[in-house]
Amino acid sequence: MTGPLLKVENLTKHYTVGAGFLRKSVPVVRAVEDVSFSVEAGETLCVVGESGCGKSTIARLLMRIVEPTSGRVMIDGTDIAGLKKEPLRAWRRRMQMVFQDPYSSLNPRLTAEQIITEPVENFERLRRKQRQALAADLLRKVGMSPEMMHRLPSELSGGQRQRLGIARALSLQPSLIIADEAVSALDVSVQAQILNLLLDLQQQMNIAFVFISHDLSVVHHIGHRVAVMYLGRIVELAPCEALFANPVHPYTEALLAAAPVPDPTRVRLEVPLEGEVPSPIDPPHGCAFHPRCPLAIERCREVLPALVPMADGRVVACHVRAPAPATDFSGQPPAPAMLARSCATSTVSS
Amino acid sequence: MQSRNAGGDDVLLDVLDLETHFYGEDGVVPALGGISFQIRSGETLGVVGESGCGKSVTALSILRLLPKLSAKTVGGEIRFRGRDLLKLSEPEMRLIRGDRIAMIFQEPMTSLNPVHTVGDQIAEAVQIHTKASRSEAMARAQEMLRLVRIADPERRVNNYPYEMSGGMRQRVMIAMALACTPELLIADEPTTALDVTIQAQILRLILELKQRMGTAVMLITHDLGVVAETCQRAVVMYAGRIVEQATVRDLFARPTHPYTQGLMRSAPDPRRGRQRRLPEIPGIVPSLREPIAGCSFAPRCPYAISICHEKTPSLRDVGPDHAAACWRSEEVVGA
Amino acid sequence: MTLVSAPTEAVPISVLRTIKLPRLAKRHPLVFASGGFVLLLILLALAAPLYAGDPLNVDPFKRLQPPTSEFWFGCDNLGRDVFARTVFGAQISLMVGLISTATAALAGLLIGIISGYNRRLDNIIMRIMDGLMSIPTILLAIALVSLTRGGVGILIVAITIPQIPSVARLVRSVVLSVRERPYVEAALCGGARLPKVLWRHILPSTIPPLMVQSANVCASAILVEAGLSFLGAGVSPEIPSWGNMISSSRIYLATAPLTVFAPGICLALTILAVNLLGDGLRDLFDPRSKRRG
Numbered sequence: 001m002t003g004p005l006l007k008v009e010n011l012t013k014h015y016t017v018g019a020g021f022l023r024k025s026v027p028v029v030r031a032v033e034d035v036s037f038s039v040e041a042g043e044t045l046c047v048v049g050e051s052g053c054g055k056s057t058i059a060r061l062l063m064r065i066v067e068p069t070s071g072r073v074m075i076d077g078t079d080i081a082g083l084k085k086e087p088l089r090a091w092r093r094r095m096q097m098v099f100q101d102p103y104s105s106l107n108p109r110l111t112a113e114q115i116i117t118e119p120v121e122n123f124e125r126l127r128r129k130q131r132q133a134l135a136a137d138l139l140r141k142v143g144m145s146p147e148m149m150h151r152l153p154s155e156l157s158g159g160q161r162q163r164l165g166i167a168r169a170l171s172l173q174p175s176l177i178i179a180d181e182a183v184s185a186l187d188v189s190v191q192a193q194i195l196n197l198l199l200d201l202q203q204q205m206n207i208a209f210v211f212i213s214h215d216l217s218v219v220h221h222i223g224h225r226v227a228v229m230y231l232g233r234i235v236e237l238a239p240c241e242a243l244f245a246n247p248v249h250p251y252t253e254a255l256l257a258a259a260p261v262p263d264p265t266r267v268r269l270e271v272p273l274e275g276e277v278p279s280p281i282d283p284p285h286g287c288a289f290h291p292r293c294p295l296a297i298e299r300c301r302e303v304l305p306a307l308v309p310m311a312d313g314r315v316v317a318c319h320v321r322a323p324a325p326a327t328d329f330s331g332q333p334p335a336p337a338m339l340a341r342s343c344a345t346s347t348v349s350s
Numbered sequence: 351m352q353s354r355n356a357g358g359d360d361v362l363l364d365v366l367d368l369e370t371h372f373y374g375e376d377g378v379v380p381a382l383g384g385i386s387f388q389i390r391s392g393e394t395l396g397v398v399g400e401s402g403c404g405k406s407v408t409a410l411s412i413l414r415l416l417p418k419l420s421a422k423t424v425g426g427e428i429r430f431r432g433r434d435l436l437k438l439s440e441p442e443m444r445l446i447r448g449d450r451i452a453m454i455f456q457e458p459m460t461s462l463n464p465v466h467t468v469g470d471q472i473a474e475a476v477q478i479h480t481k482a483s484r485s486e487a488m489a490r491a492q493e494m495l496r497l498v499r500i501a502d503p504e505r506r507v508n509n510y511p512y513e514m515s516g517g518m519r520q521r522v523m524i525a526m527a528l529a530c531t532p533e534l535l536i537a538d539e540p541t542t543a544l545d546v547t548i549q550a551q552i553l554r555l556i557l558e559l560k561q562r563m564g565t566a567v568m569l570i571t572h573d574l575g576v577v578a579e580t581c582q583r584a585v586v587m588y589a590g591r592i593v594e595q596a597t598v599r600d601l602f603a604r605p606t607h608p609y610t611q612g613l614m615r616s617a618p619d620p621r622r623g624r625q626r627r628l629p630e631i632p633g634i635v636p637s638l639r640e641p642i643a644g645c646s647f648a649p650r651c652p653y654a655i656s657i658c659h660e661k662t663p664s665l666r667d668v669g670p671d672h673a674a675a676c677w678r679s680e681e682v683v684g685a
Numbered sequence: 686m687t688l689v690s691a692p693t694e695a696v697p698i699s700v701l702r703t704i705k706l707p708r709l710a711k712r713h714p715l716v717f718a719s720g721g722f723v724l725l726l727i728l729l730a731l732a733a734p735l736y737a738g739d740p741l742n743v744d745p746f747k748r749l750q751p752p753t754s755e756f757w758f759g760c761d762n763l764g765r766d767v768f769a770r771t772v773f774g775a776q777i778s779l780m781v782g783l784i785s786t787a788t789a790a791l792a793g794l795l796i797g798i799i800s801g802y803n804r805r806l807d808n809i810i811m812r813i814m815d816g817l818m819s820i821p822t823i824l825l826a827i828a829l830v831s832l833t834r835g836g837v838g839i840l841i842v843a844i845t846i847p848q849i850p851s852v853a854r855l856v857r858s859v860v861l862s863v864r865e866r867p868y869v870e871a872a873l874c875g876g877a878r879l880p881k882v883l884w885r886h887i888l889p890s891t892i893p894p895l896m897v898q899s900a901n902v903c904a905s906a907i908l909v910e911a912g913l914s915f916l917g918a919g920v921s922p923e924i925p926s927w928g929n930m931i932s933s934s935r936i937y938l939a940t941a942p943l944t945v946f947a948p949g950i951c952l953a954l955t956i957l958a959v960n961l962l963g964d965g966l967r968d969l970f971d972p973r974s975k976r977r978g
Contacts, residue, residue, distance in 0.1 A: 050545035051516075063874050092876040105867035109889055118885075119875030157634045158401070168875065187400035187572065192616035192628040199627065214545065217575075221618035222625065244620060258550035260575030262617060264598045273547040276515050 003077060004038035005208050006062075006095075006176055011035045011071035011081075013057050017281070027281045031057040033232040035071070041175060042206040046219040046240070048255070049229035052277055055212045058229075059180040062210065063097050064088060075176070093123070096169035100181035102161035106153040112139070113149035116167040123172075138167040143197060159190035166197065170205075178210045183218060195222060216259045220244050228252045231280055231288040234307065238314030248316045251289050287319065295320045361429075362534060362566050363389040363412070368426035370404075370411045373419075379638045381407045383590040384426065386665070389534065394560065394567040396581035396598065398574060398613075402635055404590040405570045409536045413453055414443055430534075449479040452527035456539040458519035462511040468495075468522045469507030472529055479530045494525035498555060517548035524556065531563050538570045553580050574617060578602060583671070586610045589636055589646035592665060596672035606674040606683045608651045645677070653678045716965035722958040727783075730775035740769040740925045749941040758947045761934055770925035771947045777837070777926040778955070782907035785841050789848035789906075790899045794891065796849065797856025798883060802864065807857070814850035822847040822909055827918045840919055844909050848902045855898050856891050863890045893970035900963030904956050911952055927952045 013032040032054040039045045047055045060066045062073055064080065073081045080091050096119070099105035106115055113135040120126065120134060136146035142163040153161055162182065169177050179198070183191040199222060201207055213219050219226055223240040228249065236249040247253040254273040275292045278284055284291050290300040299319045307315040308322045316322035370382040382404050389395050397405045410416045411423050414435065428435040430451065435443065455461045463471060472494055473487035482490065488507065495503035498521040511519055520540060527535055537556065541549035557580055560567050569581055577584050578598060585595040586607065594607040605611045612631040633650040636642055645651070648658040657677050665673040668683065676682055710717040738756075744764035752759045758767035800810045826843035833839050863869060864887060872882050913919035914928025922929055927948035934944035 050547065060870075063870075065870050065873060089876045089878070092874065097871070097874045099867045099871060101867060105871050107868040107872075107886055110885075118872065118877065122876040122878070122881070159634065165871075168871065172875070188574070188613055189400060189616045189631040190634075192618075193630050195618065196627045196630060199625065216546070217618045217620060220620050220624055221628070240624065254547060258546040260546075260549070260553075260573060260579045262574040262578045262602065262614065262619065263621075264578040264602050266578075273550070276517055276548065277545070 005041045005043075005076065006039040006210070007072075007074040007077075008038065008062070009036050009072040009074070011058070011061055011073065012069045013054075013061055013066065014069045029280050030232050030283060031280060032061065032068075035229075035232075035234055037227055037234065037237060039176065039208050039210060041208055042202065044202065044209040044211055044222055044224045046211045046213060046223035046226045047229060048213060048216060048219050048226060050214060050255075050277055052231070052280060053229040054232040054280070055214075055229050056180055059097065059178050059210070059212050062178055063095065089122075092119075093172045094174055095176045095178065096172060096174040098162075098165050098169050098177060098179040098182040101185055102158050102165055103153070103185075105165055106161055108153055110152075111149065112151050112153070112156070112164055115153070115164055116149075116171055119168060119171045134171070138171055141170060141201070142167045143193075157190075158186055159193055162186060162190075162194055163197065166194075166201075170201070173205075174207065176208045176210065178212070180212045181214070182211070184213065184215060191218070198222065216244075216256060228255065231277065231283050233288065233317065234315075235289065235318070236314065236316045237307070238316075239312070242312050242314060248310065248314065248321050249289075249318050250293050250295050250321065254292075287317070360391045361388050362391045362431065363568075364427075364429040365408075365412070366427040366429065368408070368411060368423065368428060370407055370416065370421060370423045372407075372421045374639075376639060381421070381590050381638065382411065382423075385587070385590075385592045386426075387585050387592060387595060389566050389568055391533070392560075392564050392566050393583060394557070394569060394581045396577035396584035397568060397570045397587060398572065398577055398584055399587035400572060400613075400635065402589075402638075403587040405587050406538055407590075408587075409453065409538050409568070409570055412536065413447055413451060415447075415453075445479070448475060448527075448532070449530045450532050451534045451536065452530070452532040453536040453538065454520070454523045454527050454540050456542050458516065458523045458543075459511060461523060462519060464511055467508050467510055468514070469509075472507075472522070472526045475526050476529050490529060491525075494529050495522070497528075497559065498522070498525045500525075517544055517552065520544060520548075520552055521555065524552075524559070528559055528563065528565070532565055534566045534568065535560070536568045536570070539572070540569070541576065542571070542573075549576075556580070574602075574614060586613070589642070590638055591646065591675065593647065593676070594674040595665065596669075596674075600669065600672050604669070604672070604683055606668045606672065606679045607647075607676050608653050608682050609647045610674075611682065612650075645675070653682055713965055713969050715961055716969055719958045719961035719965055723955075723962060726775060726955060726958070727779055729772065730779050733769075733772040733776060737769040737772045738766045740766060740773040741923065742766070749937060749944070751941070752943065758943045759941060761930070761941070761944045762937055767930075767944050767947050770930055771927070771951055774925040774927045774930055774948055775951065775955075777920060777924065778907050778910060778928075778952070781837065781841055781844065781910040782903045782959075785845040785848065785906040786899050786903040788841070788845045789852055789902050790895060792845070792849050793852025794856050794895060796853040797891070798860055798887070800853065801857040801860025802879075802883065802887075810853070811857075814853055817847060818850045820847060823912065823916070823918075826909070826913050827916070830913075830918045835921065837920055840910065840913065843913075844906050848906065852895070852898055852902065855894055859891045859894055860887055863887050893966070897963050897967045897970065900959055900966060904959040904963070907952070907959070908956060 011032055012034055015029040015031055017027050017029055035058065037045065047058060049055050057066070061068050068081050071081065072079045075091060075094055080088060083091065113132065116138050117126065117131050117135050126134065132149065135149045139146050139148060144160060144163050148156070148160070153164070156164070183194050186194060195218065198209065202209065211219070211222060220240060225237065226240050226243045227234045227237040228251065229235065230251050236243065236252045243252065244256065247256050258273060273292055278288065278291065286302045287300040287305050290296040293300065297320060303319070305317040305319045306324055307317045308324050309315050310322060365388070366386050367384045368382055368386070369380065369384050372379040372381050385408065397408065399405045412428055412435065416423065423436060430446065435446070462468065469488060469491045472491035473484070476482055476487040476490050492503045492507050495506055500506050500518060500521055514522065540556070541552050544552060553576065556567065559565070571577060581598050583595065583597050584601050585592045586609065587593065588609045594601065594605070594610045601610065605614055612629070615629040616631055618628060631650055636646055636649065644659040644661055645663050648654040651658065655678065663675045663677050665675045666679065668674050668679050742765060747756070747760040747764035749762055750756060750760040750764070756766050756768060758771060761767055761770070796810060800807045822844070825847060826840065829839055829843045869882060869886050872886050910919060910926070911928035914926045915932040917932070919928055920926050922933065930948040931945055934941070938945050
């Protein structure tokens, strides 16, 4: 393969709220701000963060359900962010989505067969026989019995519905599936079934996933690399194991510490993160995390930290933990970075 | 049978063979098939299970808040400090609800009235149960908001629910529930709708206030992690029955019912490696519409033998303060 | 969440496909009775020539004659058969009601869908609808009738136009909410073209509320037609219609009450049945509004 399967560059989405006539100043929600990442074939990139961090907007931007304000989304080198309707339809075959809610993402009036074969029928005509064969094949792939094809969604369990959602995504044989909180609405035992299914499918068909989730244990389980988002920006992007073993960004650290662990013998030491996520309408100046950050220094309030590559292949946006090398910033004197490092050690030790 | 008085006599709530039925268009659904458990004063009891296992129905049955036309508690006793709540009249029940037993729900927005300020709502809850004057009640409301660590309570009492974030609304719910210092707080998935960092804050807050006020907590959740971190004892429910109950340490160290084991193993666990297949519980939760012969978990159970399909097991002691409803618990616990 | 009784999905149109009459009669007696009554009315009106006499035949000797075995409801001030006129009047009333309803429903559906799916057109269309809604029905009809030669066609147009905005608004609101549903987004992600999405995923959701609204529109169309005919702005006086009959016989209320009561009661019963049908359909489609017993 030459180059990554999916490459996202400087993706940005601003929403205007309460727009309408007779209104002059319109507040802007900065849902996604300057996000870049890439996904290799057969790889799982997880995007984690709390509600409002922009992770679901990324899924919708990738699928072009919403139009980006700026930035590029490239599949195999072709920018699909600029494509018109018809060429875009062709690219849909490469990239499919699995939705969060297995109830509302299936049309309650259609049978399982109609639901999972619809994407294919958007591109080619199927005869009755062909359609049924396709449906049976897809159902088998997701571990369901072909007899289920005549059922309505309301006659299926939550897990079975989510399998239908996955079968629908598989029907066009995509090389990338975007899963937006695909297991969040499911019970633990059903979640295990679906996670296993996703892992199997990835192995058999070399499908890449962009797996969006708020659940760190799930992310740890299936991710190859993880992007942590806070208020519309990626604050840390690292190989999965490295991230969980050694979180660098203070937000990543807090997120990992806050997740409950099913082990009553573990004694919790960390003080949970104080405060709440600020509004994306008026994000804090400088580093958006600084009002909640235990390590924040003066520079964090003023200068937005850039993503700095670290030795183990991760990138981190933090003045304290990952100060930018002086040469990377034109016009930025080296002194503050050095200062930041010394401050960091003193803050941590105190 | 299980020993009912293990661990002291200070029993706050004693639920005995509670049976609740739902009446749908297609017939009767036995949502609770006779469950028994106790909550002792000041302890935190976790109630764990997956959707439809009856954990919320249990809470609503205790408070007698079931939908009147479609559900009914048809049997059993709910002894609260020795009095059977099921035998109380509705006005007597109202005196207990909110005052001595309070409840918080998963989605705070739906349980707060959008057209009144949060201060008004807390004050009203106080006034219903005490003879406090309006200004005393408002003062109490402010005090409660400070207690649940809402910044700037003087200003926040005048806020409407929509002016607050999800985490803050849940704090308001807690303030309202604890305003009358109840003896039992029932929390039904109080953090499920919240982000992890907020969840950690809220759980910590509930535990802290519980300690300070001596309130017992019945924490209903689907998250084993939450149970492990916050509860002393836990009951595991499946298909309208309790399948296992134990101290939390014992439950995680020695899960004795195959369902509890399956539940624990099927959750992704950072300590057990990544990218591997998770052990699944095969099959799906049975529909309660059709009568189930024998153990309701038997069709999905790797240990099931013929007796499991014929006779329903009841809770048996398998250790000190540890009971499981399984015919083969001796074999299961060794696995 | 964890309650055992899972809420029924709202508005299942598959309900329509699987409806069985005895079941419907048992569970929704209101829909069954009122629907049956309306159907019966339509059949009686259509079959009028088979069993009723000539509604136009004038016989001065039978002026205001009380009911006999030949003339069940007696005769009016010109000696015409009141029974025959009532039955044939049903033809006009129901025809005007049904045709205007069908036209208003279709036009409203089309406008509503366009408006719900196209932001730019939406603003323009909705302002036009606001304008239409501000015209009083009766005035518009009188104006139209007096500007043209009159006739049933013009009457239908006059009654239909003011009904369109309410239907269009309803359809638009349904489209606006359904288009945000994940399954519609899923269809777009699957590469479906817009017309297919509209036809397959959005249109079916608009049908149940549209049927409910149509019943309301129909009732009001029949009423407006009667009102206009009563005022002399409707169908021409010799053609039997319930409004005409009440209008021309009202001065004989004391001497020959049946000449007014026969069309009046028919009108009232029809409106009642159509309204009940609308209410019943609403309960049928939306399980939440139904009182559970």
